[in-house]
Amino acid sequence: MGNELMLSPRDQSLLDGDCGPALQFAMKVVVRGAELLGAPRLIDAQFVHVDSCHYYGRAHLDFAKFFVQHAAQFDIPAWTNTIPISLRDTDVRDPETEFHREAKELAEQYVALGCQPVWTCAPYQLPAGPKFGDQIVGSESNAVTYFNSVVGARTNKYGDFLDVCCGLVARVPDAGFHTNEGRRGEILFDIGNLPMILRQHDAFYHVLGHLIGGRSQSMTPVIAGLPSTTNKDDLKAISAAVAASGGVALFHGIGVTPEADTIEQAFLGGEPTETVSVTSDQVVEARDSLSSAGPGKLNMVAVGTPHFSMSEFERLVRLLDGARIHCDLTFYVSTSRFVAENAAAMGWMETLNRAGVTVVVDTCTYFSPRVKACRGRVMTNSAKWAYYSPGMLDVEVVFGSLEDCVQSAIKGEVRRDCRVWGEPW
Amino acid sequence: MVARVVAKVLNPGAVTGVVQVLHERLSFWGGFDPREGRIIDRHHPQYGCQLKDKLLVLPGSRGSAGTPAGVAEAVRLNQAPKAIILGQVDVNVTVGMIVASHLYDIQVPVLVVEDQVSYNQFRDGETWTVLENGLVEKRGSHEQ
Numbered sequence: 271m272g273n274e275l276m277l278s279p280r281d282q283s284l285l286d287g288d289c290g291p292a293l294q295f296a297m298k299v300v301v302r303g304a305e306l307l308g309a310p311r312l313i314d315a316q317f318v319h320v321d322s323c324h325y326y327g328r329a330h331l332d333f334a335k336f337f338v339q340h341a342a343q344f345d346i347p348a349w350t351n352t353i354p355i356s357l358r359d360t361d362v363r364d365p366e367t368e369f370h371r372e373a374k375e376l377a378e379q380y381v382a383l384g385c386q387p388v389w390t391c392a393p394y395q396l397p398a399g400p401k402f403g404d405q406i407v408g409s410e411s412n413a414v415t416y417f418n419s420v421v422g423a424r425t426n427k428y429g430d431f432l433d434v435c436c437g438l439v440a441r442v443p444d445a446g447f448h449t450n451e452g453r454r455g456e457i458l459f460d461i462g463n464l465p466m467i468l469r470q471h472d473a474f475y476h477v478l479g480h481l482i483g484g485r486s487q488s489m490t491p492v493i494a495g496l497p498s499t500t501n502k503d504d505l506k507a508i509s510a511a512v513a514a515s516g517g518v519a520l521f522h523g524i525g526v527t528p529e530a531d532t533i534e535q536a537f538l539g540g541e542p543t544e545t546v547s548v549t550s551d552q553v554v555e556a557r558d559s560l561s562s563a564g565p566g567k568l569n570m571v572a573v574g575t576p577h578f579s580m581s582e583f584e585r586l587v588r589l590l591d592g593a594r595i596h597c598d599l600t601f602y603v604s605t606s607r608f609v610a611e612n613a614a615a616m617g618w619m620e621t622l623n624r625a626g627v628t629v630v631v632d633t634c635t636y637f638s639p640r641v642k643a644c645r646g647r648v649m650t651n652s653a654k655w656a657y658y659s660p661g662m663l664d665v666e667v668v669f670g671s672l673e674d675c676v677q678s679a680i681k682g683e684v685r686r687d688c689r690v691w692g693e694p695w
Numbered sequence: 696m697v698a699r700v701v702a703k704v705l706n707p708g709a710v711t712g713v714v715q716v717l718h719e720r721l722s723f724w725g726g727f728d729p730r731e732g733r734i735i736d737r738h739h740p741q742y743g744c745q746l747k748d749k750l751l752v753l754p755g756s757r758g759s760a761g762t763p764a765g766v767a768e769a770v771r772l773n774q775a776p777k778a779i780i781l782g783q784v785d786v787n788v789t790v791g792m793i794v795a796s797h798l799y800d801i802q803v804p805v806l807v808v809e810d811q812v813s814y815n816q817f818r819d820g821e822t823w824t825v826l827e828n829g830l831v832e833k834r835g836s837h838e839q
Contacts, residue, residue, distance in 0.1 A: 321761075328771060329771050333798060409760045427760065429762055429763045430761055431763045432790045661725065
């Protein structure tokens, strides 16, 4: 607060109700948000990823219906986040619950408001999304971090309702991660002393993100020593984990992410407030903190948090190598309908079906009512799933790499390869 | 004797209530049940604590984008605190209450007290009154 917010003539006109009560209320909420963030002005937004479509209670539905009743429409591309149910599910256990009915009705409201019904927490895997330098409205935490860090688009983490209001008026507060200064690195993590074989292991990126998120809290971390082989799935893993364990909305990876060619660039010429030389011991400790259960029989495997990509599907098919999932457990892959359709076109869905893998779209297994009935020991390759699910489901979690998950699913019990870690599980 | 704290108004309103201080931040999505008005985050030191009709004093919210929806849903179901006093400006809690007053015509004041000494004046069980202008007062034997 402190700064006086200057409104453009169009902002003021919307606030005065010249374009009707829907945009008037949306602008009122955006202005209040901007004042609280200390923004001097609002700036144009080019894209919105809507989280308010994720049903939690009737307030969500009443809010959306207010805008639909006043015929509001998004003028900028508006894509939807995951929802608690799958709209394409043919195997929903109890489709007649009020929860399911209202969750579906809420989803329909956002289609009526002009959203593209992509229902994904990994919108950055779809074509024609935000580009470097775009000012956008992000909401879901991993997508905010990925858009900021890996794409170089600019967003604060907008909570429910404010995401929709900003998107409808296509304006965001000129504050925080929308500004150059707000993107300055604050804390440096040097991973250069870790063995290269570890730094190139898929599960390492989840663990690294978990470790960094916990140490950074809401500071912007900079990572030095990521290998040049670091790919989009690895960066997705870091994004999801730093956001879950810390609340980090932006990180820089020297030589890997677009605003960090050098350490100087990542810190905008300034100095880190703290430098952490990450040790193998810290990595193993963070790895082990992601598992609440030890070895034994598995009830379920959950991968695809955030949503599985094409390259991950390709790898899963290769790792299965024609084997079948053990008949005593369910192997879930969460993904978007877009990626699922492309994977089907490659013939992978048929292969996965034969192997006994269940693919779910539009939703995620850590909050879907569909898997609420699951009990017991669950294995995941996702730090985010491991972090959230013990609070949301009645399960114990075992964390491992994608390959560990596949080998364990075939055997029906936990099997983990410890060689790259240098320490047993 | 009158104790008095000057707060910044994030969402206006006037109300009298019994203070409940939270020692840690709270996620109103997943950490709070808007149907029962209780904390359900098992990691929160005040797990199980009832927030309905309290004058809720807390450092701020945490976690996911869902907090505004959890706040508004609690108002809809009459399970919300009577007022919220924050230790730090919190956009999510404020937006949740602005939307709730728009949809349900129930005005839950949200205030921020950034000065730690003033913030620490609020004690569990005390009755305080929030005024429209952001003054918060404790009277010896206050009757509304």
